[in-house]
Amino acid sequence: MTLLERTRSRLHRAASVGLAFLRMGYLQSIAYPLGFFTEQAGALVPAVIYMFVGRLVQRSGPDVGGDYYTYVVTGLLVVQVMAAGVAGFTREIDLAVVRGNFEMLLVEPVPWKLLPFGMVLWPGVLAIGSTLVIGSVSTLLGAQFRLAGIPQALAVAALAMGAGLSLGILSASVKILAKRGDPILFIYMLGAQIFSGVYFPIDLIPSVLRPISWVIPHTYANVAMRKALMPQGAAIPGLSLSQALLALALFNIIGLTVGLWVYGRSMETGRKYGLLAGY
Amino acid sequence: MAESVIDVQGVGKVYAPFPRWLRLLLRSSDKAAVLALDDVSLQVEAGQICAVVGPNGAGKSTLFRVLTGLTTATTGQATILGLDVARQSSAVRRVVGFMPADDRSLFLRHTCLENLIFHGRMQATPGSKLVERANETLEVVGLAHARNRVGFALSAGMRARLQLARAIFHHPSVLILDEPTGTLDPVSSYELVRIIQDLTVERNLAVMLSSHRIEDIEALHDRVLLLNHGKVVYLGNLEKLRAMWEQPRIEVTFEHDENATATALMVREVPGIEVVSVEPPHLVLGTTMGVGELLGHLNGGQGIIKSIQQARMPLRELLAKMLQRQEGQP
Helix, strand or coil: CCHHHHHHHHHHHHHHHHHHHHHHHHHHHHHCHHHHHHHHHHCCHHHHHHHHHHHHHCCCCHHHCCCHHHHHHHHHHHHHHHHHHHHHHHHHHHHHHHHCCHHHHHHCCCCHHHHHHHHCHHHHHHHHHHHHHHHHHHHHCCCCCCHHHHHHHHHHHHHHHHHHHHHHHHHHHHHHHHCCCCHHHHHHHHHHHHHCCCCCCHHHCCCCCHHHHHCCHHHHHHHHHHHHHCCCHHHCCCCCHHHHHHHHHHHHHHHHHHHHHHHHHHHHHHHHCCCCCCC | CCCEEEEEEEEEEEECCCCHHHHCCCCCCCCCCEEEEEEEEEEEECCEEEEEECCCCCCHHHHHHHHHCCCCCCEEEEEECCEECCCCHHHHHHHEEEECCCHHHCCCCCEHHHHHHHHHHHCCCCHHHHHHHHHHHHHHCCCHHHCCCEHHHCCHHHHHHHHHHHHHCCCCCEEEEECCCCCCCHHHHHHHHHHHHHHHHHCCCEEEEECCCHHHHHHHCCEEEEEECCEEEEEEEHHHHHHHHCCCEEEEEECCHHHHHHHHHHHCCCCCEEEEEEECCEEEEEECCCHHHHHHHHCCCCCCEEEEEEECCCHHHHHHHHHHHHCCCC
């Protein structure tokens, strides 16, 4: 088999696995319509809450891009997109374990390193869908976005999801061995909510703690998304759009490399101690 | 001699106690290493079924997990079609069809067809052939009429057949079936075993199957691997097993129930005769005596003998005897 044929075969296999997970994710979602609807509707709640908070705060300085409500909503869009990457894989593993078909997934002839990418596809699609809904509803509620920035925003979303996935793979690596509990995810999500600037500019964080913000990919995704989508985003002090995109790209390269290596080690440890089939 | 499709050489598996760092994540009550498999060797050829039997904790599931790559052997080596199950696990899973014991491994909210299509896509089956192949496979296992029914609406027997359909969908060379008849009634179990036998012949499969149902093992009538505490107690065919271990038995049927009981009491003291069971009016005796000599002893008892015939030792008893012997019990 030539290199070209091998590559084509691998791509075909990856596409086929991706399609399998997309279809099954879709079927799972529509099998529980009420659960699906309430989950999606729940994502809208913060957008409504912050409309009122925005009115209360009435902050319009350059540090929030001239409009606090749009500033927070943009942060919420990033949270939504990144959550698919960060929590999607772990959540899908949990679901497979609860349903009882995780062991069977591991026996499918799919390289185990392909599973994270396949399993987050549907959560990713859902995240993009709910991001669009949140964006539309918040526009109706008074948020203002720069339509010309949508192509850049899509690039930010793709990189943010990749960076999130690398953390998600790390988190799942622990989950595979620990079965319950998710220390990496817990610590990260807590940190991201406080230190990444979703709800307030990171300049408000005491300088001693601020370095934490710069090691979290959420921070760069927030900066990039605001620069891309907010009408006065360019005025927000700090990194430029291209610098934030570069940082996210680095998170992708390093994070995915490290994440997949740790995941591989975790699976091998699971095989050694017989932890892949028992929960 | 035919080449082995499944080749297991001296495979051992010791579940070591968790290291300290792992115990921080997951508690385990095992303080000492657990020996799950001890120097297990076997070969299964194409067209052959090997039934793996043994009590709970004998090592059957661990052996299957080693073969499907879910766990690694501590010692020895196992190959399937020459592929090392530890190092070439992904390639091995392409040629193996696996049926786990738990039917929850199916997507029970979805139809039979969707279950097979998902599996087909994971196998990278070309999209144009997916539905056609799924329908063909459902036909083979007798589920064509239920193709659009969801898993929850299927009986246990139908779910088992759907699991089997998933295992054979991609035309594997090897089938590994973990207690396929575990939850089935005798009729469904018989039907499933028959489908497995037909498939083994038609597709020239090498099959490993674990079961607690003695009637399944007798029906398969092929090779048996008897495991206990991870060790091989017996590997070979059933007839040889019987020849090695079966004790001659005579079943005597009396006209009246009380005669069976009285005769049992009487012959209990006779050297060379063992009372195996008394289920009036039947009396089963274990003995190597000729029928004439035995009748001489029985004539002392009262009552009319309606029939006398040689009885086969039940396989259940045969296996139990072997396990007792292995554990040093009389």
